[in-house]
Amino acid sequence: METEKKVAWSELFFDLVLVFAVTQVSALLHHDHGWEGTLRALIAFVPIYWVWVGNTVHANTHDADHPLDRLALFAAGLCALMMALALPEAYGDRGLLFAGAYFCARLVLAGLAHGRSRRLRPTPVTLSVLLSGPLLVAGGFLDGWARTGLWALAATVDLAAPRLTRRAMMRLDFDxxxxxxxxxxxxxxxxxxxxxxxxxxxxxxxxxxxxxxxxxxxxxxxxxxxxxxxxxxxxxxxxxxxxxxxxxxxxxxxxxxxxxxxxxxxxxxxxxxxxxxxxxxxxxxxxxxxxxxxxxxxxxxxxxxxxxxxxxxxxxxxxxxxxxxxxxxxxxxxxxxxxxxxxxxxxxxxxxxxxxxxxxxxxxxxxxxxxxxxxxxxx
Structure with missing residues (x-):
């Protein structure tokens, strides 16, 4: 009889950062609740959500209590914290901090997931490292609608990634x-x-x-x-x-x-x-x-x-x-x-x-x- 996988304490600790991040997204939307403000808040929320999803899927298919996995989850949590800190001015002076923290979070997960593999497998994490992460960073150097447009494109890439890499995702044994x-x-x-x-x-x-x-x-x-x-x-x-x-x-x-x-x-x-x-x-x-x-x-x-x-x-x-x-x-x-x-x-x-x-x-x-x-x- 298989033992049901339990949520690790490290995962719950990681969620504490998400509490703060969700609060910051809410504050961003509260500041500007028009159509443009709502769109910008959604675009900013997708990378935060995707950092959580990526680490959750990895913890689901691996031993989250392994010391290396714990340290990687803590590192991703620090990156998510930096993203949350940047959110109030993500479309202003802190855009590069927001984008860079996301890119680092995905690099950490990519290193953990593919570090021992000699070939690059097409996964959502791979696409975020090769496409959405660089797009976010590039947008951090721009202003106004140019930044919003690149970040929207990055969010679209992240959202499409699970479908584009369906074959690789089907190999995962989900609990x-x-x-x-x-x-x-x-x-x-x-x-x-x-x-x-x-x-x-x-x-x-x-x-x-x-x-x-x-x-x-x-x-x-x-x-x-x-x-x-x-x-x-x-x-x-x-x-x-x-x-x-x-x-x-x-x-x-x-x-x-x-x-x-x-x-x-x-x-x-x-x-x-x-x-x-x-x-x-x-x-x-x-x-x-x-x-x-x-x-x-x-x-x-x-x-x-x-x-x-x-x-x-x-x-x-x-x-x-x-x-x-x-x-x-x-x-x-x-x-x-x-x-x-x-x-x-x-x-x-x-x-x-x-x-x-x-x-x-x-x-x-x-x-x-x-x-x-x-x-x-x-x-």
Whole structure:
């Protein structure tokens, strides 16, 4: 009987850097929540996310508690920390620091993964060393849209790398439980950032009004509802899908690498919207903030339609309907005070969770996947 691979303490220590990095991405988006600001924040988030994904996949397929692997993970953590430090001015004076730290993180992983091999294998890490890393560094020497354009190209290369190197990825022997747990932990990190984004401004406010406290409670209820959407059914479905997939590398690419990028980015967007709502509960949210709050939540819910299709070749009807409802309510939310807009969104997500809970109970199953049936694992 095989022993299930456990998440190493060194991996959890590495995640602490990601907590700070996600906070910095949120701050970048909070500073400029227009379309251009949102695009720049996403472009900056992809390299950070890819550093985490690369090291997570390596830890999944190797012994993360080996001293050399630990030291490499610490070195990558230092690089990720430098990237996070550079983020507030990544499109300003710290662009080269951001790009150089990313390049170093990928060089560390490439040395660990290919150091003993005499030939260069086509992997996502190889492409990042040969293409996306140099593109980021080159962009660090430029300004304005020239930098943004090169960094966007680098992000595109990173996103395309798992598909371009599919043959090499298929040779990897993934541990399903470990991989599903690691990506679930990253979702938890993003949800934790949403709580920090809401609580920190309120804690430093000289006066906490009843409206502010109510908004904090409502934002926390929304964070809990988002947690429920993922961890009540979807987390088990991801693991089940990985374990039963004919080609695990394809599921890992579509559902984990791509799907969770969308999930985590959408949570960050919602966190920015919640923070603004808590800061000004009696005022209307600016249009950009309303789009982040409602659009981010709609993207979060709609992503489960994408992931469920790649897991089980069926649609998550309840979540797609809920996503459409959130988008339909966006114009209404723009006319409401922040607290009311936040309450309306919380009500929709809570209603979704209650509907799915009723669906599971009517089927006579609990979300522990005792039967292993895909139609129970995600409505």
């Amino acid at each position: 399903s439980g470990h991989l599903a747990e690691r990506f679930g932990l990253f979702v938890m990190i993003a949800l934790g950032e949403s709580i920090v984004a809401v609580g920190a401004p309120a804690a430093t406010s000289p006066h906490l009004s009843t409206g502010s406290l109510t908004a904090v409670a409502m934002a926390f209820a929304l964070a809990c509802s988002l947690w429920w959407v993922y961890f009540h059914l979807a987390a088990t479905a991801v693991r089940h899908g990985l374990e039963t997939a004919e080609v695990r590398a394809d599921v890992a690419r579509q559902v984990l690498s791509y799907g969770h990028l969308s999930l985590i980015a959408s949570i960050i967007a919602v966190a920015v919207g919640m923070a603004e709502a808590v800061a000004h509960p009696g005022d209307r949210l600016p249009p950009g903030v309303t789009a982040l709050l409602y659009g981010g939540c709609a993207l979060f819910l709609a992503t489960f339609g994408y992931t469920r299709w790649h897991l089980f070749r069926s649609w998550s009807v309840t979540r797609l309907v809920a996503a459409a409802a959130v988008l339909a309510l966006l114009p209404v939310a723009a006319l409401l005070p922040s607290l009311a807009a936040l309450a309306l969104l919380t009500a929709v997500v809570t209603a979704l969770n209650l509907a799915e809970l009723g669906f599971v109970r009517r089927r006579g199953e609990l979300p522990g996947a005792r039967s292993g049936r895909a139609d129970i694992l995600g409505p």
